[in-house]
Amino acid sequence: MTEDFQFTLQATDGMARRGQIDTPRGEIRTPAFMPVGTAGTVKALYPEQVRETGADILLGNTYHLMLRPGAERVARLGGLHDFMDWQRPILTDSGGFQVMSLSKLRKLNEDGVTFKSHIDGSAHTLTPERSIEIQKLLDSDIIMQLDECVALPAEYAELERAMELSIRWAERSKKAFDDAKGRALFGIVQGGDNSELRARSARGLIDIGFDGYSVGGLAVGEPQEVMFKVLEDITPHLPVEKPRYLMGVGKPDDLLGAVGRGIDMFDCVHPTRAGRHGHAYTRFGVINLKNARHKDDPRPLDETSPNPTARRFSRAYLHHLVRCEEILAAMILSQINLSYYQELMAGMRSAIEDTRFDDHCAAIREGWARGDLPTIE
Amino acid sequence: MTEDFQFTLQATDGMARRGQIDTPRGEIRTPAFMPVGTAGTVKALYPEQVRETGADILLGNTYHLMLRPGAERVARLGGLHDFMDWQRPILTDSGGFQVMSLSKLRKLNEDGVTFKSHIDGSAHTLTPERSIEIQKLLDSDIIMQLDECVALPAEYAELERAMELSIRWAERSKKAFDDAKGRALFGIVQGGDNSELRARSARGLIDIGFDGYSVGGLAVGEPQEVMFKVLEDITPHLPVEKPRYLMGVGKPDDLLGAVGRGIDMFDCVHPTRAGRHGHAYTRFGVINLKNARHKDDPRPLDETSPNPTARRFSRAYLHHLVRCEEILAAMILSQINLSYYQELMAGMRSAIEDTRFDDHCAAIREGWARGDLPTIE
Numbered sequence A, B: 001m002t003e004d005f006q007f008t009l010q011a012t013d014g015m016a017r018r019g020q021i022d023t024p025r026g027e028i029r030t031p032a033f034m035p036v037g038t039a040g041t042v043k044a045l046y047p048e049q050v051r052e053t054g055a056d057i058l059l060g061n062t063y064h065l066m067l068r069p070g071a072e073r074v075a076r077l078g079g080l081h082d083f084m085d086w087q088r089p090i091l092t093d094s095g096g097f098q099v100m101s102l103s104k105l106r107k108l109n110e111d112g113v114t115f116k117s118h119i120d121g122s123a124h125t126l127t128p129e130r131s132i133e134i135q136k137l138l139d140s141d142i143i144m145q146l147d148e149c150v151a152l153p154a155e156y157a158e159l160e161r162a163m164e165l166s167i168r169w170a171e172r173s174k175k176a177f178d179d180a181k182g183r184a185l186f187g188i189v190q191g192g193d194n195s196e197l198r199a200r201s202a203r204g205l206i207d208i209g210f211d212g213y214s215v216g217g218l219a220v221g222e223p224q225e226v227m228f229k230v231l232e233d234i235t236p237h238l239p240v241e242k243p244r245y246l247m248g249v250g251k252p253d254d255l256l257g258a259v260g261r262g263i264d265m266f267d268c269v270h271p272t273r274a275g276r277h278g279h280a281y282t283r284f285g286v287i288n289l290k291n292a293r294h295k296d297d298p299r300p301l302d303e304t305s306p307n308p309t310a311r312r313f314s315r316a317y318l319h320h321l322v323r324c325e326e327i328l329a330a331m332i333l334s335q336i337n338l339s340y341y342q343e344l345m346a347g348m349r350s351a352i353e354d355t356r357f358d359d360h361c362a363a364i365r366e367g368w369a370r371g372d373l374p375t376i377e
Ligand SMILES: [Zn+2]
Pocket: A219, A248, A249, A250, A267, A268, A269, A270
């Protein structure tokens, strides 16, 4: 434990980095995957189950929490950690991304963004200052600046405008953050798929100075190779001694590729969402348990999984639960997917320590490519 | 443990009975409440969580399981206990009640009942013999005869016809059961709200001879006092040395009243269903967590509850989860309700042992009548 936020780079293998973030609420082993606790819960799991999958840190969504139950209310109730009974670190986003993707009637100007709630149509304003204030009210450990994220493909002028606005908002965020003791503030690199804009964004943020650097504006519709190209271009411009967070990414294969390009932190709703839709992530790739091929299969999902839940129930039972739309299906498959994601991160961390990252990733990808167990007769 | 099904009456207090059923899969402390695992899962709980609430036995629904995943399939997969990973006793109903309440185009005659599935319209037949066969395929520990249950109010002639048919089906069930080693077969007393018919039903079943006696045809629309009157009339006609099971009942107050009238076993979907709808059962009565009065309440549901989950989260957090329709709300509240039901049963068992059953029930009812904690400012 430490009183301050602190990042230690422990090992590298090519561009891949093995590190640790220390915070007053505990350490975060990097590369790290952060499960998403959208509205104060990682869907379908108790907090201790999330921890047992190996998660060191959760992500909370400012947009959702500011609307329900409200940031001031969470603060009165003792902060988000007590509210949801998760005592380890929490990273919060700025709310900006979901204002753009979920809210109605939004208007963005230099000051910030006004919008109407997708839940009840109520009017709200988010400025860089208010976003920081909300994240402090939530008692977030790692705070994101408000930025403007542009969907790809987009025109150069539009990408430049949003990137420059994001830098001005970064400055205001830094001022509002005011070196809050024990918390960290991350700036967000924008600039879309344009290398020059990305580099200018990074320089602008570094001049202001942040505890970590997020890469925003990716996984917004572009092909994986575009995302990887941006990462290859941008990570060399980022300070070695600060953590790098790729926001909203991704599928397992995205994680391997992004770690190999120097990223330290990830979040994504995908593993829990896929679990609620009957999909299981395994070393065999994605398994759709709705498929009738599983209905008589007495085998567990993966009898060699380190996760007891993946060894416990038959595929036939999981198929049955998914078909019946039982809540237990969502509970089990969300747990299995988060656990597989954490297993993936732990594997990459070990591989970097042993400088066998590329071989490790190749072996993982080979497993996925081989696909699922053959159907039994 | 025992190789055979065996009931021991350990204490009585008035009509209330304290006992134990021994089965090859473990003991059942009576009075017992059996959570309902409709389709091979007690909704929103892992099996070990169900056990931790204090449940000794689950109920499985023949109707649901014969349609999905199918009894032969469950048998091939090793039986219902392995399928859902619940290794303690399971009682199954005959399927008849849900054929009547859920299926379409049903036709009943002397032989049995034909119907179409409410899920996919497929045609099925249930006879007394097929019901026993299905329950054996599921590997049920306590098997129910197929009976015909009539909704109340109903004409005498209709009640008599159904009761007499149920006795003929009881005989066929006994024959089909064929003294299956380690399993028990229960007959079902019918006769609606008519004392004479109920007594005739009981005599007919006792002549055939069963391991236990269920009271069916109650909680089908009649007022609580009608149900209690039927129980008062019927339990004196039932053998002292066999367990008595009141099917499909009930709310907490029904349980107190029925135990006080000599009932040993219960099942009901109510605690889990209520949990999914945001209702919590506590010593203060039912608490509707959707209610805005909880939105700023930092207090747990019941800080003196023996159930850690009922002490863990604030009412404000539970309110938030219910409002957001989060799966975790269903998980927590189903657990809390099942746990409260088991606490109620354990309390009654102790009270009977100490011959203070009436005082105990009065104190419980007083708590409910006092109602919830006053709202805080
Ligand atoms: Zn994502």
